[in-house]
Amino acid sequence: MWPRRRQPSSDEALVRSLYEEHGRALLAYATRLTGDRAAAEDVVQETLIRAWKHAGALSEAEGSVRGWLFTVTRNLVADRYRARAARPTEVAESPGAVPVERDHSQRVVDSMVALEALDTLSDEHRSVLVELYFQGRTVTETAEVLGIPSGTVKSRSHYALRTLRDWLDTSPVALRGVGG
Known part of the structure; x- marks a missing residue:
């Protein structure tokens, strides 16, 4: 039916x-x-x-x-x-485009590793790197802020960076307070 x-x-x-x-x-x-x-x-x-x-x-x-x-x-x-x-127009990704960072967790981990590595330096070496790289000062400005000669700023930054490089090459990255 x-x-x-x-x-x-x-x-x-x-x-x-x-x-x-x-x-x-x-x-x-x-x-x-x-x-x-x-x-x-x-x-x-x-x-x-x-x-x-x-x-x-x-x-x-x-x-x-x-x-x-x-x-x-x-x-x-x-x-x-x-x-x-x-609404903003949608733009398709082109093959040569820089990929958009979808998760910032890698940046957080990198920052934590960098801070841990800085803790391994002496106060004199750390203060030079902080002024040069985190404060964005020139060698001359760093020398004035820290009250040391420009040559000392250059040598301390050289040795500090070498120490950090060695630490990153030889130390397993184990963040304090993270994991087990």
């Missing part, structure tokens, strides 16, 4: 008749406004959904049904335009 075909409701009949009578004109209007047939089809579909939701407002006594449909279409296109203008 075949299932009986369902009779369309009056709302469905309304949407179907609106589409048959005004669909082509709405699609042409929406296409002209959007410049994109697929977007225009979406707008016409949304217009018909709104007509279905507001079926009571679609009486000829209240005004032109066609005018109401065109106004809804124009408003929907304007809303889409405003929404697109409010």
Whole structure:
């Protein structure tokens, strides 16, 4: 036994008749406004959904049904335009693009390792590196801040960096307070 075909409701009949009578004109209007047939089809579909939701407002006594449909279409296109203008445009990644860092955990670990390595230096070596690399001072400025000759700043930074390099090459990176 075949299932009986369902009779369309009056709302469905309304949407179907609106589409048959005004669909082509709405699609042409929406296409002209959007410049994109697929977007225009979406707008016409949304217009018909709104007509279905507001079926009571679609009486000829209240005004032109066609005018109401065109106004809804124009408003929907304007809303889409405003929404697109409010959002930043999406840019596809190009093959040569620098990958976006998705997780900053590696930077955190690197910072912790660097701080642990700095703790292995003498106060004199550490203070020179802090002034040069963390404060961004020149050799002359570092010498003035620390009250030592420029040559001493250069030699301390050289030996401090060599000590750090040796420590990183020979020490397994085991962060204090992390892991077991």
